[in-house]
Amino acid sequence: MPKMKMEDYLIEKKLPFFWCAGCGDGIVLSSILKSFANLGYDRKNTVVVTGIGCWGKADDYINTHTFHGTHGRALAFATGIKLANPKLNVIVLMGDGDGATIGGNHLIHAARRNVDITAILVNNFNYGMTGGQYSGTTPEESYTITSRYGHIEPSFDLCNLVEAAGAPYVARGSVYHVVQLQKFIEEGLQKKGFSFIEVISTCPTHFGRLNGMKKAPDIMRWIKDNSVSIAAAEKLSPEELEKKFVLGKFADRDIPDYSTKYQAIIDKCTAKAAKGGVTIER
Amino acid sequence: MKGSNKVRFMQGNEAMAEGAFAAGARFYAGYPITPSSEIAEISARRLPQLGGVYVQMEDELGSMAAIIGASAAGKKSFTATSGPGFSLMQENLGVAVMAEVPCVIINVQRSGPSTGLATKPAQGDFMQSRWGTHGDHGIIVISPSTVEDCYYLMIKAFNFSEKYRTPVVFLADEIIGHLQERVVINDIDPEDIVTRELPSCDPEDYKPFEIGESGIAPLAYYGSEYIVRLTSSTHDESGYSNSKPENADKFIRHYTDKIEKNKKDITIVRKYNLEDADYAIITFGCTTRSALEAVEILKAEGKKVGILQLVTLWPFADDEVLEVCNQVKGVVVPELNLGQLIREVERVNKKNIPIVGVNKVNSLSIHPNEIIDKIREVEKCQR
Amino acid sequence: MKDKYQIVLSGVGGQGLIACGSLVAEAAIIYEDKYATLTSSYGVETRGTFTKSDIIISGKEIFYPEVIKEDIVLSLAQVAYDRYIDKIDSDAILIYDSSLVTQIKDSKAKQYGFPFTDLARELGNITVANVIALGAIIKMSGILSQESVLNAIKDKYEEKPKVMELNTKALEKGLEIAAII
Numbered sequence: 120m121p122k123m124k125m126e127d128y129l130i131e132k133k134l135p136f137f138w139c140a141g142c143g144d145g146i147v148l149s150s151i152l153k154s155f156a157n158l159g160y161d162r163k164n165t166v167v168v169t170g171i172g173c174w175g176k177a178d179d180y181i182n183t184h185t186f187h188g189t190h191g192r193a194l195a196f197a198t199g200i201k202l203a204n205p206k207l208n209v210i211v212l213m214g215d216g217d218g219a220t221i222g223g224n225h226l227i228h229a230a231r232r233n234v235d236i237t238a239i240l241v242n243n244f245n246y247g248m249t250g251g252q253y254s255g256t257t258p259e260e261s262y263t264i265t266s267r268y269g270h271i272e273p274s275f276d277l278c279n280l281v282e283a284a285g286a287p288y289v290a291r292g293s294v295y296h297v298v299q300l301q302k303f304i305e306e307g308l309q310k311k312g313f314s315f316i317e318v319i320s321t322c323p324t325h326f327g328r329l330n331g332m333k334k335a336p337d338i339m340r341w342i343k344d345n346s347v348s349i350a351a352a353e354k355l356s357p358e359e360l361e362k363k364f365v366l367g368k369f370a371d372r373d374i375p376d377y378s379t380k381y382q383a384i385i386d387k388c389t390a391k392a393a394k395g396g397v398t399i400e401r
Numbered sequence: 402m403k404g405s406n407k408v409r410f411m412q413g414n415e416a417m418a419e420g421a422f423a424a425g426a427r428f429y430a431g432y433p434i435t436p437s438s439e440i441a442e443i444s445a446r447r448l449p450q451l452g453g454v455y456v457q458m459e460d461e462l463g464s465m466a467a468i469i470g471a472s473a474a475g476k477k478s479f480t481a482t483s484g485p486g487f488s489l490m491q492e493n494l495g496v497a498v499m500a501e502v503p504c505v506i507i508n509v510q511r512s513g514p515s516t517g518l519a520t521k522p523a524q525g526d527f528m529q530s531r532w533g534t535h536g537d538h539g540i541i542v543i544s545p546s547t548v549e550d551c552y553y554l555m556i557k558a559f560n561f562s563e564k565y566r567t568p569v570v571f572l573a574d575e576i577i578g579h580l581q582e583r584v585v586i587n588d589i590d591p592e593d594i595v596t597r598e599l600p601s602c603d604p605e606d607y608k609p610f611e612i613g614e615s616g617i618a619p620l621a622y623y624g625s626e627y628i629v630r631l632t633s634s635t636h637d638e639s640g641y642s643n644s645k646p647e648n649a650d651k652f653i654r655h656y657t658d659k660i661e662k663n664k665k666d667i668t669i670v671r672k673y674n675l676e677d678a679d680y681a682i683i684t685f686g687c688t689t690r691s692a693l694e695a696v697e698i699l700k701a702e703g704k705k706v707g708i709l710q711l712v713t714l715w716p717f718a719d720d721e722v723l724e725v726c727n728q729v730k731g732v733v734v735p736e737l738n739l740g741q742l743i744r745e746v747e748r749v750n751k752k753n754i755p756i757v758g759v760n761k762v763n764s765l766s767i768h769p770n771e772i773i774d775k776i777r778e779v780e781k782c783q784r
Numbered sequence: 785m786k787d788k789y790q791i792v793l794s795g796v797g798g799q800g801l802i803a804c805g806s807l808v809a810e811a812a813i814i815y816e817d818k819y820a821t822l823t824s825s826y827g828v829e830t831r832g833t834f835t836k837s838d839i840i841i842s843g844k845e846i847f848y849p850e851v852i853k854e855d856i857v858l859s860l861a862q863v864a865y866d867r868y869i870d871k872i873d874s875d876a877i878l879i880y881d882s883s884l885v886t887q888i889k890d891s892k893a894k895q896y897g898f899p900f901t902d903l904a905r906e907l908g909n910i911t912v913a914n915v916i917a918l919g920a921i922i923k924m925s926g927i928l929s930q931e932s933v934l935n936a937i938k939d940k941y942e943e944k945p946k947v948m949e950l951n952t953k954a955l956e957k958g959l960e961i962a963a964i965i
Contacts (some may be wrong), residue, residue, distance in 0.1 A: 133641070166623045168470075171633075177644060178630070184623045186473060186500075187632035187642075188466060189492055199470025199478070202454045203428050204624050207474065228459040301486035380455060388449040410810045410820070520826060580849055581806060581822040583813040694848035769848055 122291050123147060123156040130182050137176060139247075141292035141319030142239040143329075144174050147241050148282025150179070150301045151210070154308055165208040168197040170217035173322075177212050191222030194229040199237050205235065207377035208308070217241040219277050220255035226277075230284035235376040237307045237314045240277065243322035251325025258362060262329040279317040279368045288314035288372040295319060295342045296366060302367070312376040319346070320366045404468060407586045412482075413551045413577045414439035416584060417507055418447065421479050423589050425596065426505070427453030428478040430467035430644045432460055432486055435511035435519040436575040440481035446758050452571040461486040465493035467503045473491040473631055475622035477529025477559060477596075481507035485516060487533070495534035497568035498656055500631040501610065501618065503597055505558050507571040510686075512764050521764035522575035524686055530570045531715045537653055539660030541667055542570045545577055548691040549584045554669075554712065560595035561667060565659055572714060574737070574770075576687035578768055591688035600627050608638040610652070618660060660716050667710035670721045674700070676705030680776055682731045683722065683746055687710045687766060688759075692770035699776065706776055711742075719749045719756040726750045731779035735759035735767045787843050789927050790851040793914075794836040794868060795860030797826055800958060805837035806912040808928065812841045814939070814961045815932035821849040834863050841927060852956075856925055857893075858917050859885060859902065869895075877965070879920060886927075896924070898961055904954065913952035919958015924965045 129152055138144045143206035155165070165183040169175040171190035174382035178185040184207075188196040199292045201209045213219075218226055218240045229236065245263050246252045253263040256274045263270065280290045290309040300318060307314030321327065321338040332338040342364065352360060411419075418440045421429075429536075445455040453476070458464040462484055468478035481488060487508045488694075497504050510526050511520035530542045541557045545551045555571060562569040598663040599605050600619040607627040610618050621627030630640030635652065637643040660667065674696055675681060682692040689710045699706045709725045711718055722745070727733060731754055734743040743758045751754055757775050761767050791808065793801045797842075801826050808867035809820035819842045826835040854872045859865035859880040872878060874892040882897035900922055904913040910926040915937075922928055933955060 123669075158531060163626060164624055166474075176642075178632075182628070184628055185628075185630045185632070185640070186470065187634055188469075189496055189633055192466040192493060193464055195458060196470040198458070198463070199428070199430060199467030200474045202456055202467070202472075203411065203471035203474035203476040203478070204622075207624050223462055224459050228463070232456075237569045271521035379405065381449070384453075385452055389452055392450050408813060408817070410806065410813045410930070576823070576849070579824065581809060582849070583819050583821075690847045691848060694852075697847065709794070766848075766850060 122341070123159055125152040126154050128152040128155045128160075128162060128182050130180050131253060131394065133180050138173060139324045141321055141323040141338070142247075143243065143318070144171065144177065144241060146294040147174075147239065147295060147300070147318050148177050148180060150288065150304055151239065151299060151313040154301060154304045157305060158308055164206065165210070166197075166200055167212065168193045168200065168209050169212045170214065170222065171248075172214035172217045174212055174214040174241040180322055187394045189230065191217055191220070192225060193218065194222065194225040194236070196230060198229060198232070198234050201234050201236055202378060202381070205382070208254065209236045210308070211238040213238060213240045214247070215244065215256040216246040216254040219275055226281065228282045229289070230286035230315065232285065233285060233313045233374055233376050235312055235378060237304075237310070239307070239316050239318065241318045241320045242277065242328060243320045245322055245324055245326040247253060247322045251322070252330065263326065266330065277317050277400070280397055282370045285373050286315050286370060287312040287373070287374045290315070291317045291319065291364070291366050293319035293346055293366060294365060295339055296346065304369070310371070312374055319366075327353065337392050402464050409584050410581060411548050411584045412439060412581045413545070413548045413573060413579060414509065414617055415443055415552035415570065416548045417444040417481070417573065417688070418556050419586075421559065422447060422451055422507065423552070424477065424559035425594055426477040426479050426557040426559060427451060428451070428468065428471040429480065430456045430458050430464045430471065430478070431480045431482065432458055432464050432625055434483045434486045436511055436578050437481040437507060438531040439549050439578075440483060440507060440509075448504070450509055461489035462493060464497070464579065465490040469493060469497050469500070469502045472502050472504045472775065473500075473623055475624065475630065477563070478506065479505040479754070481509065483509050483511045484513045484526060485586050487529065492532040492687040494568055495536060495538070495758040496633045498534065498538040498540065501566040501620070502631065503562040503568070503620075505555070505569050507573060509682070510572065510574040512762070516538055516585070518764050522573055522687060522737060523762065523764075524737040525741070525762070526572065527685075527714065527736070527738060530784060537657060540570060540634070540715055541565065541567060541660060541713070542572050543669070544572045544686045544712060544714050546686055546710065548577070548582045549576065554585060556589060557669070563595045563597040564617070566597065566620055566659065566665065572686070572739070574687045582754035604628070609640050610636060611638040612655065617723065632752050637759060654678055662673070664716045667716060668715055668718045668721065670718050671710040671712060673710070674705070675707030675709060675725065677705055678729055679705045680707075680731050680733070680779060681725045681732045682708045682735065682772060682776075683725065683742070684735060685712065685714055685742060688737065691767040691769050692735060692772055695772040695776070698769060698773060704776070717745050720749070722746055723749045723751065726752055726754055729756040731757070731782060733757050733759060733772060733775045733779060735775075737761055737767065755779050786855070789841045789925070790850050790853060791856045791858075791927075792836055792842070792868065793839065793858045794834070794864035794870070796863065797835045799835070799860050799912045800911060800914040801835055801837045801860070804918050805839050806840070807915075807918065807933060807940065808839050809927050811936040813934035815935050817838050818936070819846050821846045823849045824913040834861075834867070834871065836864065836867060856927075858880060858921060860913065861885065862887060869923050877924065879917065879924070881917065894965075896962075903957055903961070907950065907953055907957065909950060912950055915951050915954035916958040916961075918963055919955040919960075921958075922961035923962040926964065931961060940960050
């Protein structure tokens with residue numbers, strides 16, 4: 120196989136990105152495409168599934184098979200794709216509003232069901248595309264266009280949620296820590312089973328603007344300053360951990376994936392059918 | 402003796418599932434709901450025997466999404482539900498319209514609105530099946546009135562879906578879904594099974610929404626040599642988002658036109674006793690059976706009453722209904738709702754003959770006598 | 785013999801009325817080349833509430849699948865008996881389970897009580913009361929041959945020999961206790 124480059128997966132004629140200056144989406148996209156290249160992905164055997172939101176526009180720039188679905192449902196579309204053809208590489212790109220708020224039910228069930236999909240959720244703490252309203256990951260006490268007096272809802276810790284739901288691979292990276300991020304993405308892509316990578320990202324236009332971080336470097340610094348490793352986090356008190364981003368790998372375990380288990384059922388049933396044991400059920 | 406002549410005693414829901422398998426369906430995603438659950442149960446048992454896949458999703462939004470995904474990956478796919486679940490499927494049903502992905506959605510109608518009466522029949526989703534998802538679109542809706550229909554019309558439903566790259570709603574009802582009766586299952590000629598047109602161009606030139614000679618864009622599947630870009634957003638021929646007014650106009654019209662312009666091919670109606678009928682009953686689904694019984698009784702009285710049964714509900718059979726309205730002195734429209742089909746009949750009734758509904762929403766079927774009473778009422782309009 | 789029979793099997797959920805109805809219809813269709821329909825009316829609950837199955841057997845295609853005029857009614861519960869006893873015509877017959885239906889009323893129709901549940905208990909399983917009743921119906925009405933129903937039982941339970949044997953015995957018991965009318 121010829122050595123692949125990131126550009127082989129990028130639709131250059133669609134550049135420049137439609138994302139705002141300082142948005143983290145481009146960083147995540149390039150990490151993903153570099154990972155595709157490093158793993159030598161055949162773009163004809165790869166399907167990228169997106170939801171709705173700023174990050175959901177990523178498929179516009181990706182030169183594989185794509186499916187751009189509805190808000191929150193990307194994982195459900197991807198489940199059908201993967202189960203129908205388990206040989207495909209299926210990658211799902213979701214935002215926090217998309218994947219963890221309106222689509223939260225699909226997220227926990229996809230993790231539990233353990234379909235061999237890699238889900239990359241970019242968390243910028245608000246709904247960017249619709250103007251910066253709060254989502255299920257907006258930090259408590261922060262400000263958004265719909266929490267002008269300070270947000271009163273607690274937020275999800277998505278990695279804990281997905282790990283508890285049973286996913287074999289769970290990691291959190293950030294757009295500041297790009298080397299680590301790419302490592303997580305490559306590991307997730309190679310993991311057999313449901314892999315979940317949360318990426319802490321920037322939205323200077325909305326979340327940043329309302330929380331005193333109007334400029335991209337401000338919000339990058341905020342991520343850098345508040346990120347801790349899992350090992351470091353273990354030494355911190357719950358109070359100290361509040362509003363910190365714990366980065367690292369939360370789960371990396373081997374669990375038989377759905378298609379493998381289902382194929383065993385098919386093999387059993389078709390063997391029986393071949394022996395003439397199956398007729399139309401009455 | 403059993404099975405040798407292929408005469409079977411089957412339930413409607415079972416026949417729908419077996420019809421789907423005979424049509425080549427190899428993927429089912431669904432969420433259990435009365436009175437459609439037997440379809441899920443049979444699919445769970447039968448699909449792995451056929452090398453196919455059954456998956457029970459977390460809800461009907463996910464079910465609808467999964468069948469679209471699976472179809473795009475090359476497996477003929479279907480789901481089954483009832484009112485509450487059908488409502489939940491509407492958003493993603495629109496994705497199947499917009500991305501032009503073939504799939505079949507079975508709705509075994511039950512009494513609504515909302516949770517309603519889960520085990521009782523209704524035909525209250527006639528309009529929802531046409532207009533349930535938002536935005537302008539065309540859709541094909543097929544409705545069975547016998548268990549044999551559940552089998553053979555299901556094959557037609559899949560064929561239409563594949564031929565026109567469109568979702569097809571199979572609008573059954575609790576009576577037909579749970580009815581068990583005699584069916585004759587014949588082998589299906591492989592030539593009678595339609596599978597979507599695949600592209601034949603150079604892979605580099607392939608555009609998943611480029612309308613071909615047939616009026617439909619050939620659809621490649623994920624994993625093939627042809628890169629397929631499918632999207633719920635308004636898009637150009639290549640599948641890229643496109644917000645140009647002329648592009649939106651072209652594709653939104655296409656979704657309706659590809660169905661409406663092929664009405665002749667898609668419309669299936671059945672005519673009983675209509676040749677010299679003075680009055681007609683226009684029906685669909687379970688009420689057809691009540692009408693047939695009523696016509697038998699009226700025949701014994703020497704009355705000439707015929708039936709126009711709409712098997713294809715949408716696109717609406719304007720021509721066939723108009724023909725009947727032009728022929729008879731009056732029409733009775735029995736339906737298990739408060740008047741949905743009758744609105745369409747009234748719309749095409751250019752001669753303004755009397756049209757009377759038999760509308761029932763008390764969870765019971767329409768008794769043949771209720772139709773006979775209305776025929777007498779229409780007769781009186783003439784005097 | 786009539787061209788069309790309309791039969792109601794009534795009782796409460798869990799008594800196996802639908803299973804019993806499908807035996808009748810299957811026997812008629814598969815083994816006597818007739819038309820038959822079976823519809824059931826039941827509540828949301830699996831057990832306990834009023835349930836009925838309508839079976840129509842005919843030499844011709846059947847349109848309306850619900851019973852319009854009863855020829856035979858089986859009532860395996862008081863609630864079911866009460867629902868039909870005043871309703872049915874003089875040319876119909878009503879067969880009830882005298883183990884469970886204890887308040888008997890006068891009726892236009894002929895009625896016959898048999899202790900189906902007690903007899904089923906003697907066979908070792910009260911769930912076959914329905915099949916004993918079926919045997920009685922077949923014998924009294926002659927709507928189907930005994931062989932057809934026995935064959936339908938064999939088909940239904942071909943993978944469960946013990947259940948097949950029990951149901952066969954139950955049918956024979958029903959044929960034995962009733963007389964041709």
